[in-house]
Amino acid sequence: MTTLPVTVDLDDAGLAVVTIDHPPLNLYDQALHEALRDAVGELERARPRAVLVRAEGKVVSGGVDVREIFHPMAQAGDAERGTAYFAELVELGRRLHHLPCPTVFAAHGLTLTWAFEVALACDLIVATPRASFGLIEATVGLTPAMGGTQRLAERAGIGRARLLVMTAGRFGAEELEGWGVVDRLMPEDGFDDAARAFAAQLAAGPTRAHAATKEILRHLTEGGLEAANEVTPQAAGALFATADLAGAMASFVEEGHGKATFTGE
Known part of the structure; x- marks a missing residue:
C-alpha cells in the first residue's frame, strides 16, 4: 500500500491535521507537490475550524528534489515551463493563506525552502528552539517562488527578507522569534502534543x-x-x-x- 506524502485528518472538533511524511527528508518532488495541492483542496471543501500543518521525521524538510524538479528545466533553458510551475506554487500558497480559519505550522527541526514558504503562508508558526529555517534557493541560482519572500517581508521587514533570501542562510527559531517570524517557541519535549493542543484551542474558538x-x-x-x-x-x-x-x-x-x-x- 502506497502512503501519500501529505495526508489530512479531520477530528470531530473541527481540527484538520495536515501531516507531511515523505521520507527520508520530506523533499519537494512531483508526488509531494500533487499531494499538497490535493490536501489544500480537501481543506477548502471540508472547511475545518482550524488547521495544523506538521511533519514526520527528523527534519521538517531538507528542501526541494532539485534533480527531479528544477534541473531538467534549467538544462533545457525552459523559462516558460519554469514560469508556469512557479505560478502553480504561488497559487497554492495563496489558497492556503486564504483559508477562512486559523492555520498553524509546527516546526520541530530543519525547515527549508518550500516548507518554510508553507509555514509563512500559515497564520501562526510554532517551533522548538532547535528548529531552523532557510530560504536557500539562491544556492542554485533561484529565488523563492511560493510567496515566501513577500510573506517574510510582511512579518520581519523588507531588509531582513533581503538578508535571509540573498544570503541563503539558515536561521534559528529563537532568532526568528525575535524578528516576529516565529510566533511561539515551545519545548522540544512534548512539542507535537503542545502544537496540537494550541491548534485545538483555536479550533474551539469563534x-x-x-x-x-x-x-x-x-x-x-x-x-x-x-x-x-x-x-x-x-x-x-x-x-x-x-x-x-x-x-x-x-x-x-x-x-x-x-x-x-x-x-x-
Whole structure:
C-alpha cells in the first residue's frame, strides 16, 4: 500500500491535521507537490475550524528534489515551463493563506525552502528552539517562488527578507522569534502534543470571528489601512447574525467573561 506524502485528518472538533511524511527528508518532488495541492483542496471543501500543518521525521524538510524538479528545466533553458510551475506554487500558497480559519505550522527541526514558504503562508508558526529555517534557493541560482519572500517581508521587514533570501542562510527559531517570524517557541519535549493542543484551542474558538479577522488583515496587507477600514464594518457586523455571537453574549451577561463555548456557526 502506497502512503501519500501529505495526508489530512479531520477530528470531530473541527481540527484538520495536515501531516507531511515523505521520507527520508520530506523533499519537494512531483508526488509531494500533487499531494499538497490535493490536501489544500480537501481543506477548502471540508472547511475545518482550524488547521495544523506538521511533519514526520527528523527534519521538517531538507528542501526541494532539485534533480527531479528544477534541473531538467534549467538544462533545457525552459523559462516558460519554469514560469508556469512557479505560478502553480504561488497559487497554492495563496489558497492556503486564504483559508477562512486559523492555520498553524509546527516546526520541530530543519525547515527549508518550500516548507518554510508553507509555514509563512500559515497564520501562526510554532517551533522548538532547535528548529531552523532557510530560504536557500539562491544556492542554485533561484529565488523563492511560493510567496515566501513577500510573506517574510510582511512579518520581519523588507531588509531582513533581503538578508535571509540573498544570503541563503539558515536561521534559528529563537532568532526568528525575535524578528516576529516565529510566533511561539515551545519545548522540544512534548512539542507535537503542545502544537496540537494550541491548534485545538483555536479550533474551539469563534470560527466566524477568526475568519473576519483574517479578512480584515488580508485587506490590510494587500490594499493598505484604508482597504482594511473599508471591509471592517461588514466583516465584523455580519457576526451579529451568527449563533456563536448570540450564545457568547448571553454567556457573558449571565456568567461573565471566558465561559462561552463556540460551535463555528
